[in-house]
Amino acid sequence: MSKVKKKHRLVDAKAPNLLEDIFPYDLPPLIRLQGSAVEHIDGKPVEFDFEAVKDRPILITDTTFRDGQQARPPYTIEQMVRIYDLLSRISGPNGVVRQTEFFLYTKNDRETLDRCRALGHDYPECTGWIRAVKGDFRLVKEAGLKETGMLTSCSDYHIFQKLKFRTRKECMDSYCEVVEAAFEAGVRPRCHLEDVTRADIEGFVLPFVDRLMEMSEQVPEELSAKVRLCDTMGFGVSYPGAELPRSIPKLIYKLNRECGVPSDRLEWHGHNDFHKVHVNGGTAWLYGCDFVNTTLFGFGERTGNPPLEGAIFEYIALKGDTCGIDTCAISELADYMRSIGLPIPENYPFAGRAFNTTRAGIHAGGLRQDERIYNIFDTAKLLSRPPRVAITDKSGADGVAHWVNEFFGLRGDDRINKIRVHKLARWVIDQYDVEGRLTAISDQELEAKAKEFFPDYWDKYKTKVK
Numbered sequence: 256m257s258k259v260k261k262k263h264r265l266v267d268a269k270a271p272n273l274l275e276d277i278f279p280y281d282l283p284p285l286i287r288l289q290g291s292a293v294e295h296i297d298g299k300p301v302e303f304d305f306e307a308v309k310d311r312p313i314l315i316t317d318t319t320f321r322d323g324q325q326a327r328p329p330y331t332i333e334q335m336v337r338i339y340d341l342l343s344r345i346s347g348p349n350g351v352v353r354q355t356e357f358f359l360y361t362k363n364d365r366e367t368l369d370r371c372r373a374l375g376h377d378y379p380e381c382t383g384w385i386r387a388v389k390g391d392f393r394l395v396k397e398a399g400l401k402e403t404g405m406l407t408s409c410s411d412y413h414i415f416q417k418l419k420f421r422t423r424k425e426c427m428d429s430y431c432e433v434v435e436a437a438f439e440a441g442v443r444p445r446c447h448l449e450d451v452t453r454a455d456i457e458g459f460v461l462p463f464v465d466r467l468m469e470m471s472e473q474v475p476e477e478l479s480a481k482v483r484l485c486d487t488m489g490f491g492v493s494y495p496g497a498e499l500p501r502s503i504p505k506l507i508y509k510l511n512r513e514c515g516v517p518s519d520r521l522e523w524h525g526h527n528d529f530h531k532v533h534v535n536g537g538t539a540w541l542y543g544c545d546f547v548n549t550t551l552f553g554f555g556e557r558t559g560n561p562p563l564e565g566a567i568f569e570y571i572a573l574k575g576d577t578c579g580i581d582t583c584a585i586s587e588l589a590d591y592m593r594s595i596g597l598p599i600p601e602n603y604p605f606a607g608r609a610f611n612t613t614r615a616g617i618h619a620g621g622l623r624q625d626e627r628i629y630n631i632f633d634t635a636k637l638l639s640r641p642p643r644v645a646i647t648d649k650s651g652a653d654g655v656a657h658w659v660n661e662f663f664g665l666r667g668d669d670r671i672n673k674i675r676v677h678k679l680a681r682w683v684i685d686q687y688d689v690e691g692r693l694t695a696i697s698d699q700e701l702e703a704k705a706k707e708f709f710p711d712y713w714d715k716y717k718t719k720v721k
Contacts, residue, residue: 273627283632286572288541294495294504301508305541308573313540315566316522316548317342317355320367321384321404322560323550324358327597334595335367336374338551341588343376345563347579350378351570352563353546356404359383359394368398382445387429389436402443404483405433409460410450427463434467438474445481447524452490456499456509464514481520482510483548486535489528489558493538503535507542522546527558536561537569551588552599552606564605582637605638612643613654646696648687652680662698662705663716671712679708 278284288305295301319342320335330338339355346352357371358364372381383403385391395403407430408418420426430446437444446467454460464482471479484506492501499505503523510516523539523546525532536547553562564585571577589599589606601609611634626642635641644650644657652673659679660670673680682704686692706713 278627278632280627281633281636282575282577283568283572283637285575286569288573292495294508294542296505296508303504303542308541309575311540311545312519313545313547313570313573314353315351315563315570316546317352317379317550317563318524318548318555318560319355319551319563321356321358322524322555325556326554326559330595332363332367332370336370337591338588339371339379340374340376341584341591342379342551343374344581344584345567345588346378347577347581348377349579350380351567351578351580352379354382354402355379356382356384359385359391359398359400359403365398387433389433392433392436392440392442395437395442396440400442401477402445402481403437404445404447405437406449407446407463408449409463410454411459412453413450414459423459427459427466430463431466431470434470434480438470438478441478443478443481445483445522447483447485449485450487451484451506452486452500453488454500456506460500461509461514464510464516468515479520481522482516483522483524484510484539484544486523486525489526489531491525491535492531493534503538504542507539507544511543518543518545522548523561524548525561526556527553527560532559532561533565533569536566540569540573552592552597552603554597562604568605583639586638586640609643609645611640612645646683646701648684648692650683652676655680655683658701659705659709662702663709663712665716671709676708679704682708 276285277287288308290306291302291304293300293302319338320330324330342352342355357368359368368381380402381400383395383398383400385395385403385405387405387407391405392403408414411423414420414423414426418426420429434444434446448454448460448464451460467480467482486503490501491503491506493503495504497503497505499509507521511518511521521544523536523544525535525539525548532553536549539547547561547566549563549566550560551563553559553565567580567582567585571580571582585605593599599606599608601607604610611630613629630642641661643661644654646654646658650658655676656671656673659665659676663671665671679701683696686696706717
C-alpha cells in the first residue's frame with residue numbers, strides 16, 4: 256500500500272477544547288459510533304449498521320447465582336437475597352439488568368428464589384437453570400417460573416467426549432425432546448449452546464437452531480425458544496475477518512439472519528480465559544445480539560464472565576444516558592461482597608478500593624488543579640467514590656495537599672495549597688529517606704499527623720472527616 260502524505264495544519268487556540276461532547280464527566284465517556292462495518296461472510300460483504308445500537312433495546316442479564324457461584328463457596332440464602340436486592344437497584348425501573356438465573360435443585364435453592372421474588376421487584380426477572388433432562392422441568396413448573404436455561408452443549412468435544420452420544424442426530428433429537436417438554440409445561444426454554452466457539456457451526460449448530468425455530472413456530476410467542484451463545488472456553492474473537500467458529504460477528508449473523516433467531520432472543524455468554532470477555536460482550540451487542548450475560552465483578556467458572564458493572568458503564572456510554580440505573584449501588588455491592596469474603600483486587604475497575612487512587616506526585620498535582628485531568632469520570636457522583644491519593648515517597652507536596660483537602664472536605668478557595676503542607680510533606684519524605692520505609696502511608700497515620708500539623712482545620716472541619 257502506497258503512503259499518502261498529508262499536510263496537517265495547527266489549529267491554534269487560546270481556550271481549551273475539552274471534547275465535552277465525548278467526555279461529559281457526569282457520565283462515562285460516550286461511545287459515538289459512526290457509519291457501518293463490513294464483514295465478509297461466505298465470500299460476500301455484509302453490512303452492519305453500528306449507529307443503530309443506540310436505538311436498539313440492548314440489555315444485560317445476570318448469572319451471579321449460577322455461573323458466579325461456580326467460582327467460590329456457595330452464597331447463603333441471606334447473602335443472595337441482599338445481592339438480588341442491590342441488583343434490582345442497579346437495574347433501575349427500566350430493567351436494564353433484565354433477568355437473573357437460579358439453580359432449582361436443593362431446598363436452599365428454592366427458598367432463595369421464593370425470598371427474592373417476595374421482595375416484589377420487577378427486575379431482574381428470576382429465571383431457572385436445569386440440565387437438558389425432561390424430568391427437571393417439574394422443578395421449573397413447581398417453582399412457577401416462566402423461563403429456564405437448559406444445557407444444550409454443541410461442540411463434538413461435549414457431544415461425543417463428555418455426553419457420550421453415538422451420533423449428532425441422537426444428540427439433537429435428545430435436546431429437542433427436552434425443548435418439547437418445556438413447551439408442554441408452558442415454560443420458555445433458553446437453550447445454552449455450550450462451547451459454541453469450538454463447535455461445527457454448519458454441521459450441527461445451524462441445523463439445531465433451524466429446528467428450534469421451526470418448533471417455536473408451533474407455540475405462542477411467549478414460549479418461543481431463546482438461544483444463548485456460550486463462549487465456554489473464551490475462544491471467541493471480535494476481529495473483522497476472523498473465521499468461524501471463533502468469529503462473534505459471523506456467529507451472530509448466522510443465527511440472526513440465516514436461522515431467523517430474533518435479536519431479542521439471542522444472548523451472549525462469555526468467559527475470560529484470553530482477556531477478551533468484556534470486549535466480546537460489547538461486540539455481540541453491536542452485531543445484533545440484544546442480551547449480554549454477566550456476573551457481578553466478573554466472578555464465574557475459571558477466569559470468569561463479563562463483569563456486570565463493566566457492561567453497565569458500556570451500556571451508559573452507548574446510550575448516552577443512565578436510563579434509570581443506580582450506579583452508586585455498584586459501590587454498595589462491592590463493599591458488601593468484600594464484607595462476605597469476595598476478594599476484589601484493589602485496582603479492579605469501578606469497584607476496587609484503589610481504582611481511582613493515584614500514587615504519582617505529578618498525577619496528584621493534576622488532580623489538585625482539575626480532577627478531570629486524572630479521573631475517568633465523576634466517580635463521586637456515579638459511584639460515591641471521589642478520587643483519592645495514596646501517599647508514598649512519589650506523592651510529593653501536590654499529593655499531600657490533595658490528601659489533606661479531601662480529608663477535610665475543602666473545596667474552591669478554601670483548599671490548602673502545597674506550600675502550606677510542607678511540614679507534613681517533609682514528614683512523609685523522612686519516613687522513606689530517614690526511616691527506610693517501603694510501604695504506602697496509611698490514612699490512619701496521616702489523620703494523626705493532620706491533627707498535629709493543622710489543629711485549626713481539625714477543630715473546624717473534623718465533623719466532616721470521612
